Amino acid sequence: xxxxxxxxxxxxxxxxxxxxxxxxxxxxxxxxxxxxxxxxxxxxxxxxxxxxxxxxxxxxxxxxxxxxxxxxxxxxxxxxxxxxxxxxxxxxxxxxxxxxxxxxxxxxxxx
Amino acid sequence: xxxxxxxxxxxxxxxxxxxxxxxxxxxxxxxxxxxxxxxxxxxxxxxxxxxxxxxxxxxxxxxxxxxxxxxxxxxxxxxxxxxxxxxxxxxxxxxxxxxxxxxxxxxx
Numbered sequence: 001x002x003x004x005x006x007x008x009x010x011x012x013x014x015x016x017x018x019x020x021x022x023x024x025x026x027x028x029x030x031x032x033x034x035x036x037x038x039x040x041x042x043x044x045x046x047x048x049x050x051x052x053x054x055x056x057x058x059x060x061x062x063x064x065x066x067x068x069x070x071x072x073x074x075x076x077x078x079x080x081x082x083x084x085x086x087x088x089x090x091x092x093x094x095x096x097x098x099x100x101x102x103x104x105x106x107x108x109x110x111x
Numbered sequence: 112x113x114x115x116x117x118x119x120x121x122x123x124x125x126x127x128x129x130x131x132x133x134x135x136x137x138x139x140x141x142x143x144x145x146x147x148x149x150x151x152x153x154x155x156x157x158x159x160x161x162x163x164x165x166x167x168x169x170x171x172x173x174x175x176x177x178x179x180x181x182x183x184x185x186x187x188x189x190x191x192x193x194x195x196x197x198x199x200x201x202x203x204x205x206x207x208x209x210x211x212x213x214x215x216x217x218x219x
Binding site: 025026031032033034035036037038056070071072073083084085086087088089091092093 | 168176210
């Protein structure tokens with residue numbers, strides 16, 4: 001298996017293992033990008049735990065994930081194994097109240 | 112041709128938008144003048160009818176793949192059908208402030 005296949009397999013495992021996972025620049029405590037910061041803010045407002053991967057600390061994931069997901073930018077939010085979107089989509093879903101419903105549903109299934 | 116003009120032309124050709132704003136927000140970020148690195152797009156088009164937000168963004172990311180692989184690091188996307196656009200009062204949220212992450216790394 002090539003190194004990139006290896007990273008892709010690791011990413012798929014992360015997405016499968018975590019009901020809510022955010023690939024972001026920086027950490028929820030210290031986001032390194034305004035788009036990541038804003039996404040974290042609305043996720044925190046949903047008051048459920050979420051996993052995160054700091055892609056600045058893991059360049060192999062940063063390089064490979066856009067190819068795996070067919071999504072060129074960060075952050076990328078996954079709920080129950082599906083790409084929800086980046087900052088703009090997450091914000092729109094938060095505005096409409098849909099985001100909290102999706103996250104609550106994912107958390108209750110995982111519990 | 113500037114990147115902004117190129118983006119504009121590609122989207123007009125492909126999506127026949129009722130409204131299209133290509134806003135260069137690079138000056139809000141830690142990049143040299145004229146970098147054309149951070150854009151916000153507002154696109155109102157019939158082609159988004161019945162498509163999820165992910166599908167709409169994928170469509171635009173695909174059309175602009177060459178630009179995203181080049182100077183464009185960040186692309187804020189606000190995609191609406193004409194009905195949605197009217198329902199939200201034709202308002203677009205402001206982009207977030209820079210946090211410095213693109214300085215050394217590039218790419219949102």
